[in-house]
Amino acid sequence: MILDTALQGNQVVLLFIPSEKYNEATIDVAKKFSSKKVCYITLNKTYEHLSQTFTSKNINIKNFFFIDAISKIFKEPATTDPRCQAVTPGNLTELALVISEALTMNFDYIIFDSLTNLLVYQKHSDILKFIMDLCSKVKTSKTKCVLYTMQEHQEIIQRACVMVDSCVNWGK
Secondary structure: OHHHHHHHOOOEEEEEEOHHHHHHHHHHHHHHHOOOOEEEEEOOOOHHHHHHHHHHOOOOOOOEEEEEOOHHHHOOOOOOOOOEEEOOOOOHHHHHHHHHHHHOOOOOEEEEEOHHHHOOOOOHHHHHHHHHHHHHHHHOOOOEEEEEEEOOOHHHHHHHHOOOOEEEEOOO
16 A cells, blocks of 8 residues: 555655545555554544444454544534544634644554545635644654545645645555
């Protein structure tokens, strides 16, 4: 897998995923990292949905910690699972603070699912500042980071590519 190669010599990788391959990609990456200590940041699917999906695909999530930035749109998160922290969707300051705290927990990987979903809540300029801040924080740690983005959003992709160590296409 090209993601393996990209992560060997780099700390922050932007992974382009065609929208029709999104579900397959999220399952494959979670499977790949399931034996590692992972912080999974989700702006796309709720913690409950992801944990059920991953478990049904025989992905061991005992080493995963989730930052759920979508559930509060629907309701206050009902989960009391210590492996999940819910944040307000679109609140980049809150999300950045929780990520900073997570980086002190020495995760092997952060998976950010996905930059594309930030477009619902924020202007491009705010998202780019957030990405720059996130990349800086990750690079001062030993954690590696995979940022998902959908290939259809070219403007954000082009600008984000200059902030990360490597950009790769899913499935190539």
